[in-house]
Amino acid sequence: xxxxxPPNEYAKLRDSVFTTIWNExxxxxxxxxxxxxxxxxxxxxxxxxxxxxGLIVPREYGGAGLSIAQYLPILAEFAKIQGGIRTxxxxxxxxxxxxxxIGNDEQKQEILPxxxxxxxxxxxxxxxxxxxxxxxxxxxxxxxxxxxxINGRKWLITNSDFASHFLVLAKTADKEVSAIIVPRDTPGxxxxxxxxxxxxxxxxxxxxxxxxxxxxxxxxxxAEGDGIxxxxxxxxxxxxxxxxxxxxxATRALDLSLRxxxxxxxxxxxxxxxxxxxxxxxxxxxxxxxLRGMLADVAVKWDRERRIPAESSLIKQFGLEAVGRVTDxxxxxxxxxxxxRMYPIERLYRDARLNWLEEGPPTIQYxxxxxxxxxxxxxxxxxxSLPQG
Numbered sequence: 036x037x038x039x040x041p042p043n044e045y046a047k048l049r050d051s052v053f054t055t056i057w058n059e060x061x062x063x064x065x066x067x068x069x070x071x072x073x074x075x076x077x078x079x080x081x082x083x084x085x086x087x088x089g090l091i092v093p094r095e096y097g098g099a100g101l102s103i104a105q106y107l108p109i110l111a112e113f114a115k116i117q118g119g120i121r122t123x124x125x126x127x128x129x130x131x132x133x134x135x136x137i138g139n140d141e142q143k144q145e146i147l148p149x150x151x152x153x154x155x156x157x158x159x160x161x162x163x164x165x166x167x168x169x170x171x172x173x174x175x176x177x178x179x180x181x182x183x184x185i186n187g188r189k190w191l192i193t194n195s196d197f198a199s200h201f202l203v204l205a206k207t208a209d210k211e212v213s214a215i216i217v218p219r220d221t222p223g224x225x226x227x228x229x230x231x232x233x234x235x236x237x238x239x240x241x242x243x244x245x246x247x248x249x250x251x252x253x254x255x256x257x258a259e260g261d262g263i264x265x266x267x268x269x270x271x272x273x274x275x276x277x278x279x280x281x282x283x284x285a286t287r288a289l290d291l292s293l294r295x296x297x298x299x300x301x302x303x304x305x306x307x308x309x310x311x312x313x314x315x316x317x318x319x320x321x322x323x324x325x326l327r328g329m330l331a332d333v334a335v336k337w338d339r340e341r342r343i344p345a346e347s348s349l350i351k352q353f354g355l356e357a358v359g360r361v362t363d364x365x366x367x368x369x370x371x372x373x374x375x376r377m378y379p380i381e382r383l384y385r386d387a388r389l390n391w392l393e394e395g396p397p398t399i400q401y402x403x404x405x406x407x408x409x410x411x412x413x414x415x416x417x418x419x420s421l422p423q424g
Contacts, residue, residue: 036338036339036340037102037103037337037338037340038102039100039101039102039104039105039338040099040100040101040102040105045101045105048086048099048101049105049108049109051085051086052085052086052087052090052109052112053109053112054085055081055082055084055085055087056112056113056115056116057116059077059081060078060081060116060117060120061116061117063077063078063117063120064116064117064379064382065376067117067119067120067236067237068117068236068376068382070237071231071236071237072237073119073120073123073237073238075197078120078123079153082123082124082153083152083153086099087109087113087124087153088124088127088128088131088150088151088152088153088156089131089150089151089152089153090106090109090124090128091103091106091128091131091132091135092128092131092132092135092147092150092151093135093147096135096143096144096147096148096150096151097147097148097151097152098131098147098150098151102334102338103272103275103333103334103337103338104331104334104335104338106128107275107276107279107282107330107334108279110124110125110128110276110279110280110283111279111280111282111283111286112283113125113280113283114279114280114281114282114283114284114287114386115283115284115286115287117236117237117382117386118234118235118236118238118284118382118385118386118389119235119236119237119238120237120238121235121280121283121386122193122194122235122238122389123194123238125276125277125280126158126159126193126194127150127153127156127157127194128276129159129269129272129273129276130157130158130159130202130269131146131147131150131151131156131157132272133157133159133202133265133268133269133272133273134146134147134150134157134202134256135147136268137214137256137257137265137268137269138216138256139256139257141253142216142253142254142256146199146200146216149199154199155199155200156194156197156198156199156200157198157199157200157201157202157216158192158193158194158195158198158200158201158202159192159193159201159202159269160189160192160201160202160203160204160217160243161189161204161266162189162190162191162192163187163188163189163190164188164190164242165188168204168266168395169212169263169266170210170212170263172187172204172205172206172212173187173206174186174187174188174189174203174204174205174206174245175187175205175206175207176203176205176206176207176213176215177207178207178252179249181251181252182249182250182251182252183207183215183249183250183251183252183254183255184247184248184249185203185205185215185217185223185224185245185247185248185249185250186245186246186247186248187205187245188242188243188244188245189203189242189243190229190240190241190242190243191229191240191241191242192240192241192242192243193238193239193240194238194239195226195239195240195241195242195243196226196228196239196241197239198219199218199219200216200217200218200219201216201217201219201243202214202215202216202256203215203216203217203243203245204262204266205262207259207260208259208260211259211260211262212260212262212263212266213255213256213257213258213259213260213261213262214255214256214257214261214262214265214266215250215254215255215256216250216254216256217245217248217250217254218250218254221248221249221250222248222249223245223246223247223248223249224243224244224245224246224248225243225244225246226241226242226243226244227241227242227244228241228242229241229242232389233385233388233389234382234384234385234386234387234388234389235385235386235389267344270347270394270395271342271343271344271347272337272343272347273394274347274348274350274351274394274395274400275330275333275334275337275343275347275350275351277351277354277355277390277393277394278326278329278330278350278351278353278354279330279354280354280390281326281354281355281357281358281387281390282323282326282327282330282354282358284358284361284362284383284386284387284390285319285322285323285326285357285358285361285362285387286323287379287383288319288358288361288362288365288380288383288384289316289319289320289323289361289365291365291369291378291379291380291383292315292316292319292364292365292368292369292380293307293316295368295369295378296312296316296368299370306368312368315364315367315368316364316368318360318364319360319361319364319365322357322358322360322361323357323361325353325357326350326353326354326357329346329349329350329353329354330350332346333346333347333350336415341415344403344407344412345403345404345407345408345412345414346414348395348399348400348401348403348404348407349400349404351394351395351400352397352400352401352404354390355387355390355391355397358387358390359387359388359391362380362383362384362387363384365380365383365384366380366381366384
């Protein structure tokens with residue numbers, strides 16, 4: 036069972052991160068949106084100083100070792116500000132956490148101490164330009180003595196501009212996918228920048244090309260053929276992290292809409308007094324409330340070392356639908372001025388749309404959840420954990 040930090044230590048860390056978010060990072064929004072570049076000379080030192088890179092890195096490797104229940108509110112807070120910054124924190128922590136669960140001692144010792152302080156970072160190289168995921172991959176890794184020789188292409192790989200290592204999913208046999216850690220400076224491995232994105236500006240999602248890239252066999256995570264199992268475990272909790280990001284963005288949009296509805300006056304009274312606006316606000320609050328409860332449920336299960344294959348896909352899907360509805364209504368409440376950059380609403384609207392695509396689009400979430408349910412998966416009864424009598 037994951038215990039996390041004691042309450043007083045957690046409160047101190049959370050306050051430090053929140054202060055950094057609002058005092059140092061949020062003021063960078065217009066600069067990042069204008070230039071479509073994250074000022075790493077400001078952002079990286081700020082994230083390092085507040086401990087944001089080691090939030091769910093185990094303490095034995097220098098991280099904070101937060102439980103998932105402790106981590107989710109912090110990630111949600113990052114999702115309230117400029118989305119490119121949230122993306123950096125999310126992907127870095129997600130795959131440092133994944134490595135702590137699936138890597139061997141040597142791999143963890145090589146990467147995690149540096150990841151905890153932001154000196155190293157592991158990116159996830161799965162998506163390909165001409166293929167789907169899983170067994171449809173075309174990237175190959177051929178064993179050659181004490182090395183693997185990798186050939187293929189990956190794209191839309193987040194944090195590709197600064198990651199020190201990449202967890203590459205490749206075929207080691209015709210019907211066998213494996214996970215191999217590839218250092219950034221590997222000969223035959225090149226990284227190219229892709230066009231800027233609709234939202235989450237500044238975060239890099241690059242293209243990786245492997246041309247007879249030779250990496251030590253010690254980079255193999257687990258055994259050959261374990262790649263799909265590693266993929267499923269990593270995405271299972273990372274989908275929960277996407278839902279927490281949806282919660283943060285939706286909460287910010289609701290807060291801004293409540294404030295604006297009280298301030299905006301038409302025909303002599305605030306629009307907050309109009310029934311149509313009240314309905315929008317209530318619908319937004321319902322989505323936020325429901326998503327918060329779902330996150331609390333899955334956090335408890337994961338921290339108790341329970342697998343959540345159906346819940347993770349369902350919460351990811353509900354989260355993206357919820358934040359879509361909330362940001363839609365926020366734009367309606369703000370009216371035409373919300374479509375300008377006077378308020379953060381248009382930026383929240385754009386940032387939220389990345390949640391549709393990260394860790395699989397809606398069709399994948401429905402497929403995974405349905406597969407689990409049809410296979411006999413049964414949800415734990417949340418009421419079983421409550422005191423009886």
